[in-house]
Amino acid sequence: MEQKLQLNTVDTLYIEVLELLKALIKTQSFSREEDKTAEIIGNFLADKGVKYKREQNNIWAKNLYFDESKPTILFNSHHDTVKPNQSYINDPFDAFEKDGKLFGLGSNDAGGALVSLIATFLYFYNRQDLKYNIILSATAEEEISGQNGVASILHHFGELDFAIVGEPTEMQLAIAEKGLLVLDCTAKGTPSHAAHPNDDNAILNAIDDIQWVRNYEFPKISPWLGKVKMTTTVINAGQLHNVVPDSCQFTIDCRVTDQYSNKEVYEIIQAHLKSEVKPRSLRLNSSSISEEHPVVKAGLALGRTCYGSPTSSDQAVIPFPSLKLGPGLSTRSHSADEFIYLDEIKEGIELYIKILEQIIYYI
Template sequence: MTPPDSPAPIAGSPLQNSESTVTELTRALVSIPSVNPDLEVDGDAEGPLARWIEVWLNAWDFDVSVTEPVAGRFNLVARMAATEPGPRVVLNGHMDTVGVSGMEVDPFAAEVRDDRIFGRGSADMKGGLAAAMVAARELARVGGPQSGELILAFTADEEYASVGLKALLDGGFTADEAIVLEPTGLEIQPANKGFTWLELEVKGRAAHGSRPELGRDAIRDAGRILAALDRYELRLAERDPHPLLGRGSIHAGTIRGGTAPPVYPDRCDLVLEARILPDESPELAFRRFEGILAEIGRDRPLDVELRQGLTRPGAEIPSDHPLVQGLESALRAEGITPRLSGMTAWVESAWFNEAGIPALCFGPGSLDLAHTAVESVPIAELESAVRVLTRYLQTAFAREDR
């Protein structure tokens, strides 16, 4: 299915933007709404944005494919290959954004102020998409890669269920390395945390509030579990911290229980989230918490059911991986001191790594401003990202360490 035609963005048509600066291109992308409809009912999804980018990349002779992994959601893959074999390098980003409710700036006006571009998706991650597109254009301008293949993989639904990238990988998509253009402030992030949701159903016994001998307070028992989260984190503190990510953590995400003040609650549901390191399995976090519950129950038995909910494993590549070293060299060549850090959130680089494609995060903007009421991206970082990515691509296709 072909996505619907996009509205004309503030900067004009794709062809009018074929020679745009990264600032102009970022503003154009921000001005095309692509809110994830699973997060905001009237969200436009990725279709209009994918159509606009498709036309822009076609103008530079990329082989562009737009597909629909699920109804109304769109992936875009653009390729430019050399005749000589070589590395397949992916620049990846997601086209969807979170919702715009409560924003303090016009989400789609792409206002330029204080050397920043404001609007939904400016940091997460249309600035990264624009930087990738301009770097790809600069490579195309000189005839494309001398060997190997450049692949732009812009996907759907990262902000909700990752159906876009999962569909690509499940369909056989492969490459030799991937740069995921999440907002890292131009820091190289070869490691990210994962998470697992621990779902607990704490059972009590309903009774009139005046008859404590007949009732059991499920919310109070849930409180005993919440108080034990400190005990869980003490166990985490016993291990050495990860050099880039520190330690794991756990917090209470939701709690629901009770029907009325004069009634002993017969049920309380908790969902806890444990953040886990790349070398920790979700099953380890589950077993660790089972042990905590057993300890609590020795004082006074608990009637509780523990289930493992949504889970995403952490991932990392070595700090001396050629992808890391290549970006470090490109940064130095552009006069920027390389900095390595860890991505504390779960990101789709983990899916690439799980599929056997070494991946890391690197891009303009700050995660601290992503999803916020005043989301923005510094223009200077956009420009630096283009220079670094362009230099990286020029050297990556000539590397002999494959």
Template sequence: MYIKLLQQLIATPSLSRQESTTADILEQFLRERGLAPNRHLNNVWLKARNWVEGRPVILLNSHHDTVKAAAGYTRDPHAPDIEDGKLYGLGSNDAGGALVSLVATFVELENDASLGCNLILAATAEEEISGPNGIAAVLPLLGKVDAAIVGEPTLLDFAVAERGLVVLDGLATGESGHAARKEGTNALYLALDAIQAIRGHVFTRPSSLLDPTHATVTVLNSGTQHNVVPDRAAFLVDLRVNEQYTNEEAVEELQVICPTATLTPRSLRLQSSRISADHALVRAGRVVRPESVLYGSPTLSDQALMPFPTLKLGPGDSARSHTADEFIYVREIEEAIALYPKLLREAYPA
């Protein structure tokens, strides 16, 4: 049933901002099972019927949008064929397998009085672009949430931390002049001083789960002609933040070492995330799947937009995401459909 649902989703194009039809499919699937999902933009969400005030509220979230098909596809990206145990198609691995597994989990548990938490299911849009009309638009509608399982391909290992991202616009301002007379203040040189400082900077808060916070200058633009000293030099910085920093703290640390330029973040919303090793979900994970690895994820997900503890967990392999001839093993989905309920029952017994 849930494999067929995933096949239906794969067969339906759902690029970010164009997910209305897959939202229709998910909404109809849930209604056919006697549930009453809510729809907000291209997001489908609902609360469990077995809702008991005072219990922890756990969000089950994954996304139904996809990136564009890679140029190297040798198959139809929307043909959900199963061959040798592999289900092929765009969005199969990222993150359709996790999504349908969480849908299955919600359907199984949402009216079960033996579960000691309240469940919310949210199948959301625009994850691939961290857009404003995805999970960010849904969270204000959900009320208080205590923790979330975010469905992404992790090989069913437990991603307990995730890096944040900030893109910074760097600007050095000088004074124009004639190059032959050595006039003016060269903004390009000021920018290079700042870039050199960024290149040599070592952030001081190590992480046992993620690589160190680091910044990389990726674009530099300055000057108009050979004989004019440039009065402006603009550059871009890609800043990857581990869970020991907030984005604001990391930006401030960079600005201190760059007195010759101003650094302006385009957005601070994609924060790093972390869940404690003592959290009920993590403790339960060690019990129900002791072979799983606890690790820090280098890739972004909707975790970055959630202001509460989140555990990234799902079937599939992140290395297959966004690749040509994307696939997921059917057995991986079956394992996830079995694992998620065990995890929740262990973490939140009635």
């Protein structure tokens, strides 16, 4: 087994994980339907001589010389995808190469990062001179922030020092990430015939609250993530033209910075709105890692730059320091005819290894 793994150069690993990525693209893996891609990933690791564990549609493995006395790094990325949108021209499940690109659903988000982390894990797998353990996890339900993703298996891993979360960041260092808070609101009013006076119109009451959402600015501003952003995204009321409804429902999408917890933002909004406000969840908080953390300093030394990410990921449910880092471009995610450049995957593997080599060895 060791002899086989010692042949894992960057070039050979790149070729092997590229084929793995193509197999994943060709296999439907919408959130909660990732059973077949979990099997593919597990079989790939087994073929490389790596023992792995599976719980629901989550796969994880530890480095060969895992030592309980050492601190542990988690490599995590997801293998679920969103459903393809209506603007696709290509077959979303046809993993084909053209003009230096690999096309297909999940190629960029987050297949490229996932297979690059798998390659990096294999590169270090049988080294005995590491001062860190490594756990690799390929997880489910990231796209829906589901309960059966990475959060459901963290208790198996023991104490973790930090994580690298594989998402498309162009291999720049996303050291902070906005949290997500979705609020369902109900404005109440007095139902009546539209022909009669009514100063308690539920729709107009909702508009007053929506106007507050539009204009309010949270005072604390994050150096990396800027301001908390609130957006009204859904509204629904009434059925007949001549009836004033007794309620109006609307939804607020809140992108929360590291200056507030989701609970704090919810309580501020609740205090200002007349409408009833119900959070769908308070668990997807903002996350960040210090600029002084060794993994961040290692990336900076290699010419990488730090930034704050407006999009959410599995970082939101990982309760210890984590860095979002991976090949690909975030704006390609969920787009029609999704793709990743082949060179981005190769560079991703190389940079993951170079960053980790600065902190992972005893020598």
